[in-house]
Amino acid sequence: MALARIQVPEGLRRGELAEIRVIIQHAMETGFRRERGERIQRNAIHSLTCKLNGEIVFRATLSAGVAANPYLRFFIRAERSGELEFWWLDDEDVEGTAKARLAVA
Amino acid sequence: MKRREFVALPLLALPFAAAGQENAHVSTTDPLVYAFTKGRSVYPGKVKLELPQVAENGHSVPMTLRVESPMTRAEHVRLVFLIADKNPQRDLAVFYFGPHSGRAEVSSRIRLNGTQRVVAVAELSDGSFWSDAAQIQVLEAACTEGG
Numbered sequence: 001m002a003l004a005r006i007q008v009p010e011g012l013r014r015g016e017l018a019e020i021r022v023i024i025q026h027a028m029e030t031g032f033r034r035e036r037g038e039r040i041q042r043n044a045i046h047s048l049t050c051k052l053n054g055e056i057v058f059r060a061t062l063s064a065g066v067a068a069n070p071y072l073r074f075f076i077r078a079e080r081s082g083e084l085e086f087w088w089l090d091d092e093d094v095e096g097t098a099k100a101r102l103a104v105a
Numbered sequence: 106m107k108r109r110e111f112v113a114l115p116l117l118a119l120p121f122a123a124a125g126q127e128n129a130h131v132s133t134t135d136p137l138v139y140a141f142t143k144g145r146s147v148y149p150g151k152v153k154l155e156l157p158q159v160a161e162n163g164h165s166v167p168m169t170l171r172v173e174s175p176m177t178r179a180e181h182v183r184l185v186f187l188i189a190d191k192n193p194q195r196d197l198a199v200f201y202f203g204p205h206s207g208r209a210e211v212s213s214r215i216r217l218n219g220t221q222r223v224v225a226v227a228e229l230s231d232g233s234f235w236s237d238a239a240q241i242q243v244l245e246a247a248c249t250e251g252g
Contacts, residue, residue, distance in 0.1 A: 030193075057205050059201040062198050063194050064216070067166070070213065071214050074210065
């Protein structure tokens with residue numbers, strides 16, 4: 001089970017830009033690393049979406065070219081308060097989710 | 106065609122030429138690029154790809170990319186894709202934006218397998234493509250073997 005930390009600005013006003021930062025705990029295995037001579041299978045998060053109140057506000061397709069414990073910083077226009085919901089999927093079909101509250105005054 | 110019209114033809118092409126040499130950073134026949142552009146030209150400009158000039162190692166290199174755009178319903182950035190030619194997997198990431206983004210900017214940390222040029226290509230809502238490239242020296246590559 002992957003863990004994530006989401007940072008959302010506080011005191012947002014309606015229409016303001018919100019800088020969203022997320023770090024997901026994931027090795028993003030390249031498939032080139034070896035452990036005691038054994039090659040470690042490639043396993044990276046390949047899809048990620050961020051929804052606000054059920055509507056996709058950011059989406060990315062990633063690869064093992066993204067560093068371990070992927071970090072993303074992006075923006076959304078804060079029109080109303082709601083639940084920011086991250087979802088991701090890795091090469092082993094393991095899903096992860098994380099939520100944060102976006103409060104807009 | 107009249108001679109006068111013929112003479113005026115190169116002048117019509119001028120505004121496009123002013124935008125910079127098209128396909129300066131990419132090849133239109135590169136399958137990775139073609140998958141998005143379907144052979145259309147990619148103009149240098151509007152996109153800014155920020156990487157450090159030198160990285161101690163390629164395991165976690167800070168990357169920021171931003172695209173000049175009002176990010177309205179009528180005029181916004183659809184996506185930006187990143188290509189790292191010297192990585193074992195060249196297509197590094199695709200970031201999707203929309204009017205709700207407010208600003209077409211994303212930061213992350215990437216792996217780079219050695220000194221290379223990284224290219225970012227953006228598709229705008231009008232269907233045009235814009236690019237930027239950043240040269241980075243990587244002193245120790247993200248390990249593709251051993252480690």
